[in-house]
């Protein structure tokens with residue numbers, strides 16, 4: 097069976113859902129052209145601004161969070177918007193649309209006032225851009241100038257600014273990139289919907305401080321002896337972005353482009369199931385290169401075939417009915433831990449977790465094999481979470 101990976105987002109047909117997010121990966125036409133050749137369906141060019149906006153970057157601007165033996169499970173950046181202003185980006189759009197008419201070219205913009213936003217939109221539209229993304233969400237650097245997440249954290253500013261953009265965009269769809277750093281994201285999503293914008297991109301990076309050098313007391317990334325809060329991205333933020341996408345999908349009927357931690361085809365499936373129609377990737381590409389598109393598209397195709405589905409459209413939102421208010425979860429369901437002693441490697445981690453973080457239901461016998469006392473086990477599943485062996489511990493109904 098052949099599967100169709102194409103999907104419509106904001107009225108535009110994408111050959112597959114995979115899009116490069118606004119970032120260093122999309123900061124010039126040559127890089128985007130290489131990504132298109134590798135198989136990416138679309139790219140959002142790095143956020144640009146009017147010529148008079150001063151953009152001065154600092155270096156180093158990146159610091160990774162390593163955990164156990166894994167490098168960069170999360171990434172902090174103190175990058176700003178692009179140093180390349182609209183005059184260069186409009187040329188990139190023209191060049192890319194000419195060379196790749198079937199690929200989707202989006203462009204991200206940020207302005208200080210109405211005239212900036214509207215002039216950016218008009219110039220990009222004249223250059224032939226397919227869609228415009230507005231960053232109301234950069235958590236560092238830009239808020240100091242009243243830009244970025246300063247807008248996205250306020251529903252009125254969000255609605256007003258998005259209206260300006262929509263007013264100027266005569267035929268180009270507009271997506272508003274929102275920040276997770278708000279107490280009530282559905283409230284912001286409603287503001288976006290009221291503005292008339294066509295779509296929502298969720299989320300931008302999460303404001304963070306990734307670590308401190310314990311010898312000289314300066315946090316990372318260290319710029320000549322000082323540091324600053326930055327934006328956190330990569331696999332570590334996936335649970336936050338997945339929650340945000342699901343919350344928005346349940347709150348408003350708008351197409352969602354997901355970004356935040358998408359690294360593997362499994363992540364891609366999860367975001368589609370939670371209501372996304374488009375998937376943007378940045379950190380995984382910065383770490384592994386444009387070539388990951390092959391794993392993403394192959395994995396998604398094989399998954400759809402295994403499920404007997406012929407199109408990626410069929411996946412969108414399937415998990416949403418299964419996300420309910422906490423009070424609606426069953427109080428009658430009482431699972432219990434079941435350990436497969438055939439595959440147990442006697443590492444003790446389930447025993448330790450249950451003794452010191454659970455209900456002391458697991459004991460070890462003289463061969464160091466773990467056994468569950470069903471009377472004491474409440475079914476919390478911490479043992480299954482820490483067990484290093486695939487499906488050795490499962491939570492089953494009593």
Ligand SMILES: Cc1cc2nc3c(=O)[nH]c(=O)nc-3n(C[C@H](O)[C@H](O)[C@H](O)COP(=O)(O)O)c2cc1C
Pocket residue numbers: 117118119120142143171173175176177178204231273299300301328329330331333355356357358376377378379380
């Ligand atoms: C170094 C760097 C620069 C970025 N620059 C921008 C930007 O200019 N505009 C924007 O909207 N998002 C920017 N982002 C955020 C990404 O587009 C993306 O939303 C975020 O990194 C989450 O996706 P990821 O976990 O796949 O990286 C940047 C991210 C990184 C790591």
